[in-house]
Amino acid sequence: MPKHIPIRTCVACRETSAKRTLVRVVRGADGRVTVDPTGKANGRGAYLCARPACWEKGLKSGVLGRALKTEISEADRAALTAHGEQYSHDPDA
Ligand SMILES: [Zn+2]
Structure with missing residues (x-):
């Protein structure tokens, strides 16, 4: 049996x-939307x-908020945008 890959x-x-x-990305019980590294x-x-x-598309198009069935606050949006931008950085740079 092949191992199940989610x-x-x-x-x-x-x-x-x-x-x-x-x-x-998770919407917590407090309504905050944050990255869930675990x-x-x-x-x-x-x-x-x-x-x-x-990340840019998910935040700007509103698709992320819809997926989470919430309105993402400006503060959370800024943090998530910053998080997404990290991925453009070359890890060796
Ligand atoms: Zn994608």
């Missing part, structure tokens, strides 16, 4: 990938590719 869909580009290559936080989650374009 597949998730990026809410921005709709591409499917193995769960570990996507970044989970992938295990409680709350409604959505996934985005580790690509700046997907």
Whole structure:
């Protein structure tokens, strides 16, 4: 039997990938929308590719908020935008 690999869909580009290559964003019980590096936080989650374009699209088009069924606050939006921008940085730079 092949080992089960969880597949998730990026809410921005709709591409499917193995769960570990996507970044989970979670809406917590307090309504804050944050990055969930563990992938295990409680709350409604959505996934985005580790690509700046997907974060930008997810936030600007409102698709991320819709996936999480919430209105993302300006503060959370700014933090998520900054997080997405990290992926454009060359790790060796
Ligand atoms: Zn994507």
